[in-house]
Amino acid sequence: MSVKATRTGIVLRPDPTRVLFRPFELGSNTRTLKIIARVSSLTDEEVAVKLQEVINEFGSRHYKLERFFQKRFEHLKPHLLTDEPLSMERQLLLGAYFTMEYSLESAALFNPSMIWHPDQTNVPPGFKRFILSLRATGEGHISSISFRMGYIDEESKIVLRKPSRYVTSPEIVPNHIFSKPQFERKLYELRLINAISERMLAGLGDEFSLAELETVIKRITTQFRYNAEYETIANGILALARSNYELHFDDDQQMDERCIFPSSPNETNGIEDARFVQFTDDNGDVTYYATYTAYNGQVTFPQLLETRDFTHFKVSTLNGAEVQNKGMALFPRKINGRYATLSRQDGENIYLMYSDDLYFWQTKELILKPTYPWEYVQLGNCGSPLETKAGWLVLSHGVGPMRKYAIGAFLLDLNDPSKVIGRTKEPILSPDENEREGYVPNVVYSCGGILNGDDLIIPYAMADYASSFAIVNVNDLLAELTSDSGQ
Incomplete structure (x- = not known):
């Protein structure tokens, strides 16, 4: 009998009250000038009253809102007709007219990726702290990266921290x-x-x-x-x-207050499906990478996030003949002195790629094809490989009849990942009746789990709408993958 994951019953649903401030762009110089002129016609007393109304209504909903108003005013300066200095209150009010709220997860909160938090200080006894990244989708189907934080004990009990009311996108570092x-x-x-x-x-x-x-x-x-x-x-x-830039959050912002919102030409329609991995270099240095899909409304671009502290991020384009399609997932360390990643260039098979340069990928090797009925349509990874004594354990997704997504697993040789040791003939997690309905029916999907003692923790999306967790005994799963039944 094939191994099956056990659901925890925890559900993370999208919360429309989590809003961030964004530039309100009119796309018309004429309209911009008209609004500036209307605000300029107000007396100083009227400006003070209106600004206070805005602060009273929106100030408690956001982190350092007035600072953003000031930055928006700086963007408006080229439209001003004179160099006559304006009062700070008038500057802030003008900035407010060109700012809007955006509910980043009003439509969906899904495709989670899970890693251990780099800071394990002041953790309750018997627990470990983790970071959960999620794809948050809001108005216009624009996706961004949202974060949650929680704890897991030795028996794999999961405790999620209630997210803050505030959520803010980072500053773009100007001197990259x-x-x-x-x-x-x-x-x-x-x-x-x-x-x-x-x-x-x-x-x-x-x-x-x-x-x-x-x-x-x-x-x-x-x-x-x-x-x-x-x-x-x-x-x-x-x-x-x-498209190659840096981001920085304030040090005093909580993890769940941070949101990576699309910023570059490649990302105008979203940042999708980040697969985070804790990468340990040969010298022992640790960097957290995330391969993700940038989407500009027409074309998808595989790109890379990197950070050491989840406060400062570097965003890089990936280049090379084999940088295409979706679903790149980095191995957590170099293999035989080279970077390695799983990929799916043709939309249905899993490939292995090596490179001496993290940002350039030129060749690929086919290692897995859809083989069982539940994955006949397409096969892909569900996050970066996890290192075990038996081999590289990889969660996979397969698509079968009626475009039903399910999660399975396969095992690769530690020294030569092109060698497939075993794979699950049946899914370890399929949509149940409570998970079939949502934005995209009949889908369970993950962007990466973690090992916790003898358990594999699988954060997963339900019907591309909400997210949950499932647990599978890793020893039982490895036993299946290394037995004849897993071949």
């Missing part, structure tokens, strides 16, 4: 520094290296900032403003630069 050799290599992979791009980069040092790049490109494109090819190359270079 690029490595010129790596940047040029990415341009080469995008087929943007030619005489024009070389001319644009020639005036930059081995390291440069976005501001320096923008200055150089502006100077050159102004000289050749009637040449469409210069404009095309310039737009491509700037899109690449703006």
Whole structure:
């Protein structure tokens, strides 16, 4: 009999009251000017009254709201007709008119990924602290990364911390520094290296900032403003630069108050399905990576998040001939001196890739095809491999009749992951009657679990709407995968 996971009964549902502030963009200079003019017509007394109304109504719903109003005003400055200084109250009120609330998880909270928290201090006796990342989807079906925090004891009892009322997106770090050799290599992979791009980069040092790049490109494109090819190359270079950036949260923000909202050209329609992994380098340094799917409304782009403390993040594009489709999942350490990842370039099979460079992936090797009826439509991973004495344990998802998603597992050789030791013939978790209805019916899905003693903890999405947890005895699962029945 095949091993089955046990449900915990814990359910995380989307909470529409968790709102963050976002820029309110009108997309029209004329309308922007009209609003500025209307606010400018108010007397100082009227400005003070209206601003206080806004603060009274929205101030308790957000973290440092007035600071954001001030930043929004700075974005409006180019539209002002004079350099006449404005009072701080008028600046803040103008900023408020160009700010909006966004309910980041009003539609769904799903596709969770689970890792141990880097800080295990002041944890209740017998417990370990974990971080749960989730795909939060709101108005316009825009997805972002939301976080929760909780504890697990030695018997795998899960205690989730109630999230804060506040949620805020991070600051974009303005002085992100690029490595010129790596940047040029990415341009080469995008087929943007030619005489024009070389001319644009020639005036930059081995390291440069976005501001320096923008200055150089502006100077050159102004000289050749009637040449469409210069404009095309310039737009491509700037899109690449703006898709590689850094994020920073305030140190005093709780983990569940942090939300990574789409910021780059590749992400205009969402950040999807982050697969977090605790990666240990050969020298013992630990970095937390997350491969995710950036979506601009037309094309998906595999990208990479990295952090050491979940306060400061670096976002990078991934390049190379085999960076395509969805579902890249990094191994938690190098294998035989090289980075390794699972992938699914063709939409239905699982591949293994190696690279000497974390940001470039050129080759792939097919290791698993849909074999059993529950996975005939497609096969994919459900997060990064977990290291056990028996091999690399990988959660998988399969799609069967009626587009029903289920979760299984397979086991890879520790030293040569191209060797499949075993796989589950039947799912270990399938949608039950309480999980079939939602945004996408008949789906259970995970972006990564963790090992807790003898248990495998599986956070999973229910019908692309809410999330829960299931537990399976890892020894029983490995026994099945290493037996004849798992072959």
